[in-house]
Amino acid sequence: MQGKDFQGNKFLGIYVHVPFCAHRCAFCSFFQQPPRKQDLHMYVETLAGDICLQPIDREVDTIYFGGGTPSILSSEHIGRIGEILPIGSQLQEFSIECSPQTVTAEKMEAFRRIGATRVTLGVQSFDGKTQEIIGRRQTLEQVFRAYDTIRSCGFENVGIDLIFAIPGQTIQSWERDLETALSLLPEHISTYNLTFEGNSELNGRIRRGEMAALSADAEADFFVKTRKILAQHGYNHYEVSNFSKPGFESIHNVHTWEMQEWVGYGPAASSQFRGMRFTNVPSLSLWREGIIRGAHRRCDFQKLSEEILVQDSLIFGLRMAKGINLRKLESRFPSFHREKYDILFNSLVDNKLATIDGDNFHLTEDGLLLSDGIALEILSQPD
Numbered sequence: 144m145q146g147k148d149f150q151g152n153k154f155l156g157i158y159v160h161v162p163f164c165a166h167r168c169a170f171c172s173f174f175q176q177p178p179r180k181q182d183l184h185m186y187v188e189t190l191a192g193d194i195c196l197q198p199i200d201r202e203v204d205t206i207y208f209g210g211g212t213p214s215i216l217s218s219e220h221i222g223r224i225g226e227i228l229p230i231g232s233q234l235q236e237f238s239i240e241c242s243p244q245t246v247t248a249e250k251m252e253a254f255r256r257i258g259a260t261r262v263t264l265g266v267q268s269f270d271g272k273t274q275e276i277i278g279r280r281q282t283l284e285q286v287f288r289a290y291d292t293i294r295s296c297g298f299e300n301v302g303i304d305l306i307f308a309i310p311g312q313t314i315q316s317w318e319r320d321l322e323t324a325l326s327l328l329p330e331h332i333s334t335y336n337l338t339f340e341g342n343s344e345l346n347g348r349i350r351r352g353e354m355a356a357l358s359a360d361a362e363a364d365f366f367v368k369t370r371k372i373l374a375q376h377g378y379n380h381y382e383v384s385n386f387s388k389p390g391f392e393s394i395h396n397v398h399t400w401e402m403q404e405w406v407g408y409g410p411a412a413s414s415q416f417r418g419m420r421f422t423n424v425p426s427l428s429l430w431r432e433g434i435i436r437g438a439h440r441r442c443d444f445q446k447l448s449e450e451i452l453v454q455d456s457l458i459f460g461l462r463m464a465k466g467i468n469l470r471k472l473e474s475r476f477p478s479f480h481r482e483k484y485d486i487l488f489n490s491l492v493d494n495k496l497a498t499i500d501g502d503n504f505h506l507t508e509d510g511l512l513l514s515d516g517i518a519l520e521i522l523s524q525p526d
Protein backbone atom coordinates (compact mmCIF):
# COMPACT_ATOMS: atom_id res chain seq x y z
CA MET A 144 0.00 0.00 0.00
CA GLN A 145 1.41 3.35 -1.06
CA GLY A 146 -1.20 5.75 0.23
CA LYS A 147 -0.84 8.70 2.55
CA ASP A 148 -3.40 10.80 4.34
CA PHE A 149 -3.99 14.43 3.50
CA GLN A 150 -1.28 15.41 5.98
CA GLY A 151 1.29 13.02 4.51
CA ASN A 152 1.00 10.21 7.10
CA LYS A 153 1.76 6.78 5.66
CA PHE A 154 0.14 4.82 8.48
CA LEU A 155 -3.33 4.24 9.76
CA GLY A 156 -4.85 2.87 12.97
CA ILE A 157 -7.81 0.50 13.12
CA TYR A 158 -10.42 0.53 15.87
CA VAL A 159 -12.88 -2.38 16.18
CA HIS A 160 -15.90 -1.87 18.43
CA VAL A 161 -17.23 -5.10 19.98
CA PRO A 162 -20.62 -3.97 21.32
CA PHE A 163 -21.49 -6.72 23.80
CA CYS A 164 -21.46 -6.79 27.61
CA ALA A 165 -22.95 -9.36 29.94
CA HIS A 166 -24.42 -6.54 32.03
CA ARG A 167 -24.25 -2.76 32.08
CA CYS A 168 -21.87 -1.00 34.49
CA ALA A 169 -23.54 1.81 36.42
CA PHE A 170 -21.23 4.46 34.95
CA CYS A 171 -21.55 3.27 31.34
CA SER A 172 -23.02 5.33 28.53
CA PHE A 173 -21.33 3.44 25.68
CA PHE A 174 -23.26 1.55 23.05
CA GLN A 175 -23.41 -2.11 24.05
CA GLN A 176 -25.99 -4.87 24.41
CA PRO A 177 -26.32 -8.38 25.90
CA PRO A 178 -24.34 -11.07 24.04
CA ARG A 179 -27.04 -13.24 22.43
CA LYS A 180 -25.44 -16.10 20.54
CA GLN A 181 -27.08 -15.30 17.19
CA ASP A 182 -26.09 -11.62 17.52
CA LEU A 183 -22.45 -12.49 18.17
CA HIS A 184 -22.34 -14.65 15.04
CA MET A 185 -24.11 -12.02 12.95
CA TYR A 186 -21.75 -9.34 14.30
CA VAL A 187 -18.62 -11.22 13.24
CA GLU A 188 -19.94 -11.92 9.74
CA THR A 189 -21.11 -8.31 9.32
CA LEU A 190 -17.72 -7.07 10.49
CA ALA A 191 -16.22 -8.84 7.47
CA GLY A 192 -18.60 -6.87 5.26
CA ASP A 193 -17.77 -3.62 7.06
CA ILE A 194 -14.05 -4.13 6.45
CA CYS A 195 -14.60 -4.95 2.75
CA LEU A 196 -16.88 -1.94 2.32
CA GLN A 197 -14.35 0.51 3.77
CA PRO A 198 -11.11 -0.23 1.95
CA ILE A 199 -7.98 1.41 3.25
CA ASP A 200 -5.06 2.72 1.28
CA ARG A 201 -2.33 2.78 3.91
CA GLU A 202 -0.31 0.40 6.02
CA VAL A 203 -1.90 -0.32 9.39
CA ASP A 204 0.44 0.31 12.31
CA THR A 205 -1.95 -0.08 15.27
CA ILE A 206 -5.13 -2.05 15.96
CA TYR A 207 -7.35 -1.51 18.99
CA PHE A 208 -10.28 -3.74 19.97
CA GLY A 209 -12.54 -1.87 22.39
CA GLY A 210 -16.09 -2.09 23.51
CA GLY A 211 -18.15 -3.35 24.92
CA THR A 212 -16.17 -6.44 25.74
CA PRO A 213 -13.87 -7.88 23.04
CA SER A 214 -13.07 -10.86 25.30
CA ILE A 215 -16.73 -11.91 25.14
CA LEU A 216 -16.04 -13.28 21.62
CA SER A 217 -15.37 -17.00 21.32
CA SER A 218 -12.01 -18.30 20.08
CA GLU A 219 -13.74 -19.23 16.77
CA HIS A 220 -15.01 -15.67 16.37
CA ILE A 221 -11.56 -14.28 17.16
CA GLY A 222 -9.98 -16.59 14.56
CA ARG A 223 -12.53 -15.51 11.94
CA ILE A 224 -11.87 -11.82 12.63
CA GLY A 225 -8.13 -12.50 12.26
CA GLU A 226 -8.79 -13.79 8.73
CA ILE A 227 -10.49 -10.56 7.66
CA LEU A 228 -8.42 -7.89 9.43
CA PRO A 229 -5.98 -6.08 7.15
CA ILE A 230 -2.89 -6.91 9.21
CA GLY A 231 0.36 -6.14 7.38
CA SER A 232 4.06 -6.17 8.11
CA GLN A 233 4.10 -2.68 9.64
CA LEU A 234 1.90 -3.50 12.64
CA GLN A 235 3.47 -2.12 15.83
CA GLU A 236 0.74 -2.75 18.39
CA PHE A 237 -2.52 -4.72 18.60
CA SER A 238 -4.48 -4.03 21.81
CA ILE A 239 -7.54 -5.74 23.19
CA GLU A 240 -9.74 -4.69 26.10
CA CYS A 241 -10.80 -7.58 28.33
CA SER A 242 -13.12 -7.96 31.30
CA PRO A 243 -11.96 -10.34 34.04
CA GLN A 244 -15.02 -12.65 33.92
CA THR A 245 -14.62 -13.39 30.21
CA VAL A 246 -10.89 -14.17 30.01
CA THR A 247 -9.99 -17.79 29.22
CA ALA A 248 -6.71 -19.29 28.02
CA GLU A 249 -8.42 -20.45 24.81
CA LYS A 250 -9.52 -16.92 23.93
CA MET A 251 -6.22 -15.30 24.88
CA GLU A 252 -4.35 -17.85 22.76
CA ALA A 253 -6.71 -17.10 19.87
CA PHE A 254 -5.98 -13.39 20.24
CA ARG A 255 -2.24 -14.14 20.31
CA ARG A 256 -2.57 -16.22 17.13
CA ILE A 257 -4.15 -13.34 15.22
CA GLY A 258 -1.35 -11.00 16.31
CA ALA A 259 -2.55 -9.28 19.51
CA THR A 260 0.35 -7.85 21.51
CA ARG A 261 -1.25 -5.92 24.35
CA VAL A 262 -4.13 -6.48 26.77
CA THR A 263 -5.88 -4.01 29.04
CA LEU A 264 -7.87 -5.56 31.85
CA GLY A 265 -10.88 -3.49 32.92
CA VAL A 266 -10.75 -3.90 36.69
CA GLN A 267 -11.98 -0.41 37.70
CA SER A 268 -11.77 -1.26 41.42
CA PHE A 269 -10.61 -4.12 43.64
CA ASP A 270 -12.79 -2.91 46.52
CA GLY A 271 -16.09 -4.76 47.03
CA LYS A 272 -18.12 -1.73 48.16
CA THR A 273 -16.82 0.47 45.35
CA GLN A 274 -17.51 -2.26 42.80
CA GLU A 275 -21.08 -2.42 44.02
CA ILE A 276 -21.56 1.33 43.50
CA ILE A 277 -20.25 1.22 39.93
CA GLY A 278 -22.07 -2.03 39.14
CA ARG A 279 -19.07 -4.29 38.52
CA ARG A 280 -19.69 -7.91 39.32
CA GLN A 281 -16.26 -9.50 39.14
CA THR A 282 -14.71 -11.21 42.15
CA LEU A 283 -11.11 -10.64 43.22
CA GLU A 284 -10.40 -14.25 42.37
CA GLN A 285 -11.65 -13.71 38.81
CA VAL A 286 -9.42 -10.65 38.41
CA PHE A 287 -6.27 -12.43 39.61
CA ARG A 288 -7.05 -15.54 37.60
CA ALA A 289 -7.67 -13.46 34.45
CA TYR A 290 -4.40 -11.61 34.94
CA ASP A 291 -2.47 -14.87 35.39
CA THR A 292 -4.12 -16.37 32.32
CA ILE A 293 -3.21 -13.34 30.19
CA ARG A 294 0.41 -13.58 31.35
CA SER A 295 0.62 -17.34 30.93
CA CYS A 296 -0.57 -16.94 27.32
CA GLY A 297 2.53 -14.88 26.61
CA PHE A 298 1.33 -11.27 26.75
CA GLU A 299 4.25 -9.08 27.82
CA ASN A 300 2.37 -5.79 27.66
CA VAL A 301 -0.56 -5.78 30.08
CA GLY A 302 -2.48 -2.81 31.44
CA ILE A 303 -4.99 -2.39 34.24
CA ASP A 304 -7.79 0.18 34.09
CA LEU A 305 -9.02 1.77 37.32
CA ILE A 306 -11.54 4.49 38.20
CA PHE A 307 -11.31 7.05 41.01
CA ALA A 308 -13.47 9.74 42.61
CA ILE A 309 -16.41 7.36 42.92
CA PRO A 310 -19.05 8.49 45.45
CA GLY A 311 -18.34 6.66 48.71
CA GLN A 312 -14.75 5.82 47.72
CA THR A 313 -12.12 7.00 50.20
CA ILE A 314 -8.52 7.96 49.51
CA GLN A 315 -7.51 4.98 51.65
CA SER A 316 -9.49 2.49 49.58
CA TRP A 317 -8.10 4.09 46.39
CA GLU A 318 -4.55 3.68 47.76
CA ARG A 319 -5.33 0.01 48.35
CA ASP A 320 -6.64 -0.28 44.77
CA LEU A 321 -3.40 1.19 43.44
CA GLU A 322 -1.24 -1.03 45.68
CA THR A 323 -3.13 -4.13 44.55
CA ALA A 324 -2.76 -3.15 40.90
CA LEU A 325 0.95 -2.52 41.46
CA SER A 326 1.40 -5.92 43.09
CA LEU A 327 0.46 -7.49 39.73
CA LEU A 328 3.35 -5.64 38.01
CA PRO A 329 1.45 -4.43 34.92
CA GLU A 330 3.30 -2.44 32.26
CA HIS A 331 0.50 0.14 32.05
CA ILE A 332 -2.08 1.61 34.43
CA SER A 333 -4.94 3.87 33.35
CA THR A 334 -6.68 5.82 36.10
CA TYR A 335 -9.88 7.53 35.02
CA ASN A 336 -11.66 10.22 36.99
CA LEU A 337 -15.30 9.05 37.14
CA THR A 338 -17.61 11.14 34.98
CA PHE A 339 -21.39 11.09 34.97
CA GLU A 340 -22.56 10.86 31.40
CA GLY A 341 -25.57 10.35 29.17
CA ASN A 342 -27.98 7.62 30.13
CA SER A 343 -25.72 5.95 32.69
CA GLU A 344 -27.35 4.71 35.89
CA LEU A 345 -25.04 6.84 38.05
CA ASN A 346 -25.88 9.96 36.07
CA GLY A 347 -29.57 9.27 36.70
CA ARG A 348 -28.93 8.89 40.42
CA ILE A 349 -27.00 12.18 40.49
CA ARG A 350 -29.80 13.97 38.61
CA ARG A 351 -32.42 12.60 40.99
CA GLY A 352 -30.37 13.76 43.98
CA GLU A 353 -29.85 10.21 45.26
CA MET A 354 -26.09 10.57 45.19
CA ALA A 355 -23.57 13.42 45.08
CA ALA A 356 -20.45 13.68 42.93
CA LEU A 357 -17.18 14.40 44.72
CA SER A 358 -16.00 18.01 44.81
CA ALA A 359 -13.29 19.21 42.44
CA ASP A 360 -10.91 19.48 45.41
CA ALA A 361 -11.57 15.88 46.42
CA GLU A 362 -11.01 14.75 42.82
CA ALA A 363 -7.71 16.65 42.80
CA ASP A 364 -6.64 14.81 45.99
CA PHE A 365 -7.19 11.45 44.24
CA PHE A 366 -5.25 12.66 41.20
CA VAL A 367 -2.29 13.90 43.24
CA LYS A 368 -2.18 10.71 45.32
CA THR A 369 -2.27 8.61 42.14
CA ARG A 370 0.65 10.24 40.43
CA LYS A 371 2.70 10.21 43.66
CA ILE A 372 2.22 6.48 44.26
CA LEU A 373 2.69 5.45 40.65
CA ALA A 374 5.79 7.64 40.23
CA GLN A 375 7.31 5.98 43.31
CA HIS A 376 6.91 2.66 41.49
CA GLY A 377 8.59 3.82 38.27
CA TYR A 378 5.52 4.59 36.15
CA ASN A 379 5.73 7.58 33.81
CA HIS A 380 2.71 9.85 33.88
CA TYR A 381 2.65 10.23 30.09
CA GLU A 382 -0.94 11.43 29.72
CA VAL A 383 -3.47 12.87 32.16
CA SER A 384 -5.11 9.47 32.79
CA ASN A 385 -2.30 7.14 31.76
CA PHE A 386 0.86 5.80 33.35
CA SER A 387 3.32 3.29 31.97
CA LYS A 388 6.69 1.72 32.46
CA PRO A 389 9.17 3.30 30.01
CA GLY A 390 8.46 2.15 26.46
CA PHE A 391 4.97 0.82 27.20
CA GLU A 392 2.87 3.86 26.32
CA SER A 393 -0.21 2.99 24.24
CA ILE A 394 0.96 3.69 20.68
CA HIS A 395 -2.60 3.62 19.30
CA ASN A 396 -3.87 6.15 21.82
CA VAL A 397 -0.84 8.44 21.42
CA HIS A 398 -1.49 8.47 17.66
CA THR A 399 -5.11 9.47 18.16
CA TRP A 400 -4.10 12.24 20.59
CA GLU A 401 -1.63 13.43 17.95
CA MET A 402 -4.54 13.69 15.51
CA GLN A 403 -3.34 10.93 13.23
CA GLU A 404 -5.97 8.95 11.33
CA TRP A 405 -7.79 5.72 12.07
CA VAL A 406 -10.73 3.76 10.71
CA GLY A 407 -13.40 2.36 13.02
CA TYR A 408 -15.28 -0.86 12.25
CA GLY A 409 -18.39 -2.14 14.01
CA PRO A 410 -21.51 -0.34 15.28
CA ALA A 411 -20.81 2.94 17.11
CA ALA A 412 -17.16 2.91 16.04
CA SER A 413 -15.80 6.37 15.24
CA SER A 414 -13.28 7.15 12.51
CA GLN A 415 -10.97 9.98 11.63
CA PHE A 416 -10.23 9.21 8.02
CA ARG A 417 -9.47 11.14 4.84
CA GLY A 418 -10.01 14.48 6.54
CA MET A 419 -13.39 13.55 8.02
CA ARG A 420 -14.73 12.39 11.37
CA PHE A 421 -17.78 10.14 11.44
CA THR A 422 -19.38 7.42 13.54
CA ASN A 423 -21.00 4.15 12.50
CA VAL A 424 -24.64 4.07 13.55
CA PRO A 425 -24.94 2.89 17.20
CA SER A 426 -27.34 0.03 16.44
CA LEU A 427 -26.43 -3.54 15.56
CA SER A 428 -29.41 -3.97 13.22
CA LEU A 429 -29.05 -0.61 11.44
CA TRP A 430 -25.31 -1.06 11.09
CA ARG A 431 -25.92 -4.50 9.55
CA GLU A 432 -28.64 -3.19 7.23
CA GLY A 433 -26.23 -0.58 5.86
CA ILE A 434 -23.49 -3.14 5.25
CA ILE A 435 -25.91 -5.51 3.49
CA ARG A 436 -27.12 -2.83 1.10
CA GLY A 437 -23.53 -1.74 0.44
CA ALA A 438 -23.55 1.72 2.03
CA HIS A 439 -22.47 2.41 5.61
CA ARG A 440 -25.03 4.01 7.90
CA ARG A 441 -23.04 6.71 9.65
CA CYS A 442 -23.68 9.84 11.67
CA ASP A 443 -21.90 12.78 13.33
CA PHE A 444 -20.01 13.79 10.18
CA GLN A 445 -17.48 16.54 10.62
CA LYS A 446 -15.14 17.83 7.93
CA LEU A 447 -11.78 18.41 9.53
CA SER A 448 -10.59 21.90 8.75
CA GLU A 449 -7.03 22.82 9.61
CA GLU A 450 -8.42 25.02 12.40
CA ILE A 451 -10.17 22.06 14.06
CA LEU A 452 -7.05 19.89 13.78
CA VAL A 453 -4.86 22.64 15.25
CA GLN A 454 -7.19 23.11 18.23
CA ASP A 455 -7.47 19.38 18.85
CA SER A 456 -3.71 18.88 18.44
CA LEU A 457 -3.20 21.52 21.13
CA ILE A 458 -5.89 20.19 23.47
CA PHE A 459 -4.93 16.52 23.25
CA GLY A 460 -1.21 17.26 22.86
CA LEU A 461 -1.19 19.25 26.08
CA ARG A 462 -2.80 16.33 27.94
CA MET A 463 0.42 14.41 27.25
CA ALA A 464 3.50 14.95 29.40
CA LYS A 465 5.66 15.49 26.31
CA GLY A 466 3.32 18.31 25.26
CA ILE A 467 3.54 19.81 21.79
CA ASN A 468 6.35 20.87 19.53
CA LEU A 469 5.30 24.26 18.22
CA ARG A 470 7.67 24.21 15.25
CA LYS A 471 6.37 20.82 14.10
CA LEU A 472 2.80 22.05 14.50
CA GLU A 473 3.60 25.08 12.36
CA SER A 474 5.09 22.96 9.59
CA ARG A 475 2.21 20.45 9.73
CA PHE A 476 -0.49 23.15 9.74
CA PRO A 477 0.56 26.27 7.77
CA SER A 478 -2.34 28.28 9.19
CA PHE A 479 -1.13 27.71 12.78
CA HIS A 480 0.61 30.77 14.20
CA ARG A 481 1.86 30.36 17.74
CA GLU A 482 1.52 34.13 18.30
CA LYS A 483 -2.26 33.65 18.49
CA TYR A 484 -1.71 31.72 21.72
CA ASP A 485 1.08 33.91 23.15
CA ILE A 486 -1.03 35.53 25.88
CA LEU A 487 -2.55 32.21 27.00
CA PHE A 488 0.74 30.30 26.89
CA ASN A 489 2.66 33.04 28.71
CA SER A 490 0.05 33.22 31.46
CA LEU A 491 0.22 29.42 31.89
CA VAL A 492 4.01 29.65 32.18
CA ASP A 493 3.78 32.59 34.63
CA ASN A 494 1.39 30.57 36.79
CA LYS A 495 3.70 27.55 36.72
CA LEU A 496 1.09 25.52 34.88
CA ALA A 497 3.27 25.07 31.80
CA THR A 498 6.88 25.29 30.70
CA ILE A 499 8.33 26.27 27.39
CA ASP A 500 11.69 24.93 26.34
CA GLY A 501 12.62 26.16 22.87
CA ASP A 502 9.85 24.85 20.63
CA ASN A 503 8.51 22.41 23.21
CA PHE A 504 5.53 23.51 25.24
CA HIS A 505 4.07 21.25 27.89
CA LEU A 506 1.95 21.44 31.01
CA THR A 507 3.48 20.92 34.44
CA GLU A 508 1.99 18.33 36.81
CA ASP A 509 -0.18 21.12 38.27
CA GLY A 510 -1.17 22.16 34.74
CA LEU A 511 -2.20 18.58 33.84
CA LEU A 512 -4.61 18.70 36.76
CA LEU A 513 -6.30 21.69 35.09
CA SER A 514 -6.12 20.40 31.51
CA ASP A 515 -9.90 20.45 30.97
CA GLY A 516 -10.08 24.15 31.85
CA ILE A 517 -7.02 24.89 29.70
CA ALA A 518 -8.74 23.13 26.78
CA LEU A 519 -11.71 25.50 27.15
CA GLU A 520 -9.34 28.46 27.06
CA ILE A 521 -7.72 27.15 23.88
CA LEU A 522 -11.15 26.84 22.28
CA SER A 523 -12.08 30.39 23.24
CA GLN A 524 -8.99 32.08 21.75
CA PRO A 525 -10.05 34.88 19.36
CA ASP A 526 -8.86 34.61 15.73
Ligand code: SF4
Pocket residue numbers: 163164166167168170171172173175210211212242265
Ligand atom coordinates in the same frame (compact mmCIF):
# COMPACT_ATOMS: atom_id res chain seq x y z
S1 SF4 B 1 -17.66 -3.18 30.37
FE1 SF4 B 1 -17.36 -1.16 29.48
S2 SF4 B 1 -18.79 -1.05 27.77
FE2 SF4 B 1 -19.42 -2.79 29.04
S3 SF4 B 1 -20.99 -1.96 30.41
FE3 SF4 B 1 -19.03 -1.81 31.50
S4 SF4 B 1 -18.23 0.23 30.97
FE4 SF4 B 1 -19.88 -0.24 29.52
